[in-house]
Amino acid sequence: MTDWIRLLIDIIFWPPLFQLVIAPGLVAALLVVIFIIWFERKTAARVQMRIGPYHISPRLGGFLQLFADLTRYAFQEIIIPTAVDKPIFIGAPLTALVLSLLPVVSMPYTSTPYYYPLPMDYSLLLTVALSTISPIFIVAAGWASNNKFAVIGSLRESFVITAYELLIVITALSGGVAALSYNLVDIVNAQTPFYKWMIFTNPIAALTMFAAILMATSGFPFEIPEAENEIVAGAFTEYSGLMYGINMGSAYIKRFVYSLLFTLVFLGGWLPYKPGIHLIDGYIIPLVVVLVKATIVMAIISFLRAVYGRFRIDQALDGAWRIFIPLALIGFGLALLEAYMGVYA
Amino acid sequence: MSTTTTIPKKLPGMDLKKIGKDLYEVFIGPQHPGSGHMRIIIRVDGDVIVEADPDLGYVHRTMEKLAEGREFIKIVPLMERMAILDACNITLPYVEAVEKLMDIEPPPRAKYLRVLLCEINRVASHLYGMGIFGVFLGHSTMYMWPFGDREVFVELAEKLTGARLTHTYAIPGGVRRDLPQGFKEDAEKAVRYMFKRLEEYRKIFLDNPVIQKRLIDVGIISKNLAAKLGIVGPNVRASGIKYDVRIIEPYEAYDELDFEVPVYEEGDAFARAWIRIIEIQQSLNIIRQVLEKMPEGDPMHEKFWAKAPPLYKKVFQETKRVKLIPLFANLKVPAGRAFARAEAGRGEVVYMVESQNAMKPYRVRVVSPSFRNAIVFKYIVPGHRIADLPAIYGSIDYFPPEADR
Amino acid sequence: MPGKVVEKQTPKPRFINAITGNLGAILVGLKYFANPNRFTLKYPYEYIELRNTYRGFIVLDMKKCIGCMSCARICPASAMKMVKVTVQEGKKPKPYPVINYNRCIFCGMCVDVCPTEALAHLPVHDVVYLSMDEMDLDLERFQQKVESPSVKEGVPVKYVFDPEKGLVKVPASEGGES
Ligand code: SF4
Ligand code: SF4
Numbered sequence: 042m043t044d045w046i047r048l049l050i051d052i053i054f055w056p057p058l059f060q061l062v063i064a065p066g067l068v069a070a071l072l073v074v075i076f077i078i079w080f081e082r083k084t085a086a087r088v089q090m091r092i093g094p095y096h097i098s099p100r101l102g103g104f105l106q107l108f109a110d111l112t113r114y115a116f117q118e119i120i121i122p123t124a125v126d127k128p129i130f131i132g133a134p135l136t137a138l139v140l141s142l143l144p145v146v147s148m149p150y151t152s153t154p155y156y157y158p159l160p161m162d163y164s165l166l167l168t169v170a171l172s173t174i175s176p177i178f179i180v181a182a183g184w185a186s187n188n189k190f191a192v193i194g195s196l197r198e199s200f201v202i203t204a205y206e207l208l209i210v211i212t213a214l215s216g217g218v219a220a221l222s223y224n225l226v227d228i229v230n231a232q233t234p235f236y237k238w239m240i241f242t243n244p245i246a247a248l249t250m251f252a253a254i255l256m257a258t259s260g261f262p263f264e265i266p267e268a269e270n271e272i273v274a275g276a277f278t279e280y281s282g283l284m285y286g287i288n289m290g291s292a293y294i295k296r297f298v299y300s301l302l303f304t305l306v307f308l309g310g311w312l313p314y315k316p317g318i319h320l321i322d323g324y325i326i327p328l329v330v331v332l333v334k335a336t337i338v339m340a341i342i343s344f345l346r347a348v349y350g351r352f353r354i355d356q357a358l359d360g361a362w363r364i365f366i367p368l369a370l371i372g373f374g375l376a377l378l379e380a381y382m383g384v385y386a
Numbered sequence: 387m388s389t390t391t392t393i394p395k396k397l398p399g400m401d402l403k404k405i406g407k408d409l410y411e412v413f414i415g416p417q418h419p420g421s422g423h424m425r426i427i428i429r430v431d432g433d434v435i436v437e438a439d440p441d442l443g444y445v446h447r448t449m450e451k452l453a454e455g456r457e458f459i460k461i462v463p464l465m466e467r468m469a470i471l472d473a474c475n476i477t478l479p480y481v482e483a484v485e486k487l488m489d490i491e492p493p494p495r496a497k498y499l500r501v502l503l504c505e506i507n508r509v510a511s512h513l514y515g516m517g518i519f520g521v522f523l524g525h526s527t528m529y530m531w532p533f534g535d536r537e538v539f540v541e542l543a544e545k546l547t548g549a550r551l552t553h554t555y556a557i558p559g560g561v562r563r564d565l566p567q568g569f570k571e572d573a574e575k576a577v578r579y580m581f582k583r584l585e586e587y588r589k590i591f592l593d594n595p596v597i598q599k600r601l602i603d604v605g606i607i608s609k610n611l612a613a614k615l616g617i618v619g620p621n622v623r624a625s626g627i628k629y630d631v632r633i634i635e636p637y638e639a640y641d642e643l644d645f646e647v648p649v650y651e652e653g654d655a656f657a658r659a660w661i662r663i664i665e666i667q668q669s670l671n672i673i674r675q676v677l678e679k680m681p682e683g684d685p686m687h688e689k690f691w692a693k694a695p696p697l698y699k700k701v702f703q704e705t706k707r708v709k710l711i712p713l714f715a716n717l718k719v720p721a722g723r724a725f726a727r728a729e730a731g732r733g734e735v736v737y738m739v740e741s742q743n744a745m746k747p748y749r750v751r752v753v754s755p756s757f758r759n760a761i762v763f764k765y766i767v768p769g770h771r772i773a774d775l776p777a778i779y780g781s782i783d784y785f786p787p788e789a790d791r
Numbered sequence: 792m793p794g795k796v797v798e799k800q801t802p803k804p805r806f807i808n809a810i811t812g813n814l815g816a817i818l819v820g821l822k823y824f825a826n827p828n829r830f831t832l833k834y835p836y837e838y839i840e841l842r843n844t845y846r847g848f849i850v851l852d853m854k855k856c857i858g859c860m861s862c863a864r865i866c867p868a869s870a871m872k873m874v875k876v877t878v879q880e881g882k883k884p885k886p887y888p889v890i891n892y893n894r895c896i897f898c899g900m901c902v903d904v905c906p907t908e909a910l911a912h913l914p915v916h917d918v919v920y921l922s923m924d925e926m927d928l929d930l931e932r933f934q935q936k937v938e939s940p941s942v943k944e945g946v947p948v949k950y951v952f953d954p955e956k957g958l959v960k961v962p963a964s965e966g967g968e969s
Binding site for chain 2: 796896
């Protein structure tokens with residue numbers, strides 16, 4: 042009997058599967074995203090003299106409203122206009138959702154080798170590479186929609202993504218350079234004690250990456266590709282019901298994945314916790330620590346929506362190429378310097 | 387047998403028009419989250435707008451024609467529907483014109499009361515404009531804050547007039563209610579609150595680098611262009627033209643009040659945002675002054691008030707309500723033609739009333755500020771990017787129901 | 792002393808504003824995040840106890856009405872019309888006003904013009920009718936005082952002005968005269 046349970050546990054917690062499907066993959070990501078959307082609405086409401094979601098569950102601060110919205114999206118009629126390119130119109134958002142989730146498998150959430158989903162030697166490079174695929178499908182979705190606003194939207198998307206994902210790549214790699222390894226486990230483990238977290242040793246790169254996450258994942262009001270008052274819903278103008286929900290969801294999931302990466306590279310991952318070797322102390326607890334840190338990063342992003350307005354596309358690109366790329370390069374230089382001086386050696 | 391379908395060269399109302407190579411025609415409105423009840427047809431080359439065509443008339447309600455079939459007093463609530471959030475300002479010139487025809491002048495207290503409500507309306511109307519401006523720039527806090535704070539002034543107006551928006555307050559001869567109890571203290575509280583809030587608006591909105599980037603040097607209306615197009619209100623004052631009806635032709639009690647009219651040089655969207663903030667400040671000052679200087683007396687002209695029966699006086703004493711004598715229903719206005727104008731929240735509003743010694747006007751002509759401002763879209767939008775269109779739209783504070791009448 | 796024109800210039804963005812402006816905006820946001828100022832009315836769990844000067848629904852006092860028709864004549868929306876009713880046996884039918892809430896814009900002119908105060912506003916603004924016909928009141932229903940549907944389960948509140956928070960929602964009982 043105990044063998045049975047052991048086998049079951051081993052199957053469920055087999056890292057490649059567990060990480061993609063349960064945590065931090067599909068299930069946990071969905072929960073975190075729902076929490077973040079709720080948090081975002083409540084935060085904005087607090088700042089803005091409103092109450093926000095309330096009526097459905099006054100005790101929980103309207104948390105169930107999100108599930109109600111989800112249900113509504115799920116059961117709404119999906120309208121597929123006749124003029125669209127159907128296979129791409131339907132396929133692109135789904136592919137984008139799956140691909141935006143994929144990088145979670147290439148990241149470690151513990152330093153116990155038994156719980157690595159993949160060999161970790163080049164995990165940073167792999168993560169960064171995987172995270173850059175999904176935008177192509179958003180552009181494709183916009184193109185397939187055969188709508189003027191969607192075309193303008195996907196054009197903007199491609200501009201923004203080119204500029205800001207480059208930033209994410211440079212800044213994330215500067216973490217690897219400083220720690221003299223592309224192994225995310227090494228990068229995290231190098232960041233002890235806590236004043237050696239890379240956000241303290243390399244704040245420029247951290248700030249740049251944070252700004253790049255803001256812009257690249259198009260959360261309101263940094264959703265230049267979907268700016269409502271300008272181009273309705275950008276690439277997703279023609280989508281409705283669940284398909285629209287998936288599109289919105291994949292943007293949040295992308296933000297979640299980047300927050301995880303940010304946590305690992307700049308916020309010391311599961312540190313200060315020291316993972317043990319068993320399932321609970323070696324896998325679950327560090328995972329939860331990482332998730333909590335990533336959620337806090339996302340919460341800060343959510344708060345900023347109440348403070349800022351929307352950039353214009355040319356200004357956003359201008360900022361990226363003329364301010365942030367130099368900043369990112371400075372951060373990279375700083376990382377090189379640290380590597381040279383052996384801060385993390 | 388030919389298989390080609392013949393497309394008629396010209397469908398009624400639908401001109402098939404070539405718009406040049408590489409241009410993209412985008413319809414902003416009337417069902418677009420970034421347009422009001424109007425449409426702007428833009429042609430874009432890449433991201434840059436090369437042509438813009440404001441297409442008005444979606445909320446045209448034939449107000450001028452309707453007015454010809456109504457008794458004089460009934461036109462006040464009708465004209466209010468142009469801009470219900472600016473109700474007193476927008477109907478005041480009409481009332482003044484009728485008064486001119488009847489050759490009566492409202493008592494001083496009525497004048498002050500009218501100015502009071504006008505300024506409360508101006509604050510509310512500017513706040514409404516700021517809110518729309520905020521959301522057009524994607525700044526959701528600047529959307530909610532002015533709308534929330536506007537509630538304070540709507541509440542103040544409700545206390546004074548009994549209705550939140552369509553006050554129908556100024557009528558020929560005076561106003562319909564006197565100051566209620568405790569109004570002065572409440573107004574003072576609201577004014578103090580608003581001064582404090584304006585400071586915070588500045589911090590979160592006008593000093594915000596993102597917003598500054600979006601507004602500075604966007605949608606510049608030069609002094610010449612402003613004069614040529616004949617635009618009015620805060621928009622023209624942001625372009626350096628000193629034109630405010632309250633100064634060049636003071637009406638009601640404005641010549642007894644001390645206030646400033648800000649004029650900015652730049653003429654860009656940023657100046658138009660700033661001018662609204664300063665105007666709200668000045669309006670708050672005026673509200674304070676009006677309550678200080680308010681003379682005693684009746685709020686209704688003696689022609690209608692002196693002969694009022696004792697019950698009327700009693701009701702006035704108890705509830706501050708000015709009862710109307712039945713004559714008002716069929717007010718006969720001497721023949722003639724009168725003009726009057728006032729500075730509404732969005733600019734100068736002009737009325738021409740012509741009477742032929744009857745109970746209904748022969749003609750009521752309205753020129754509303756938004757109508758005069760709408761033309762700027764055609765001239766200043768080209769050359770900007772698509773993202774600038776909401777910024778310009780918001781900064782002009784264009785209000786379709788007011789323009790379409 | 793009339794108003795005067797003051798020429799001004801918009802503040803020019805300095806480089807330092809890139810830091811102070813961002814910080815200032817975030818701090819204001821944080822201030823309200825920590826200490827929100829909201830006066831949302833949780834209707835229908837709460838409802839506003841309106842001032843008695845509010846221009847709400849209208850009620851007729853038939854005893855006072857003298858049938859002068861002023862109200863129907865001044866009504867700008869033609870919401871009020873007169874009906875002839877025989878009140879006492881053997882007497883000539885007298886005109887009385889009835890109201891059609893489909894049309895009424897609550898301008899309150901009828902109430903103000905009535906020479907005998909036979910019409911009065913009620914401090915109610917949220918009555919529900921199930922059909923458009925129902926909104927066309929007859930003489931009998933015009934005399935009944937309508938009641939707000941939120942009275943049954945809602946809590947009455949009042950808004951009072953406040954120099955710090957703008958408006959503050961208080962229970963109606965302690966609102967005082969406002
Ligand atoms: S309130 Fe105005 S619209 Fe309504 S019945 Fe009276 S006069 Fe007519
Ligand atoms: S104005 Fe008053 S008295 Fe005259 S008909 Fe109307 S309700 Fe009756």
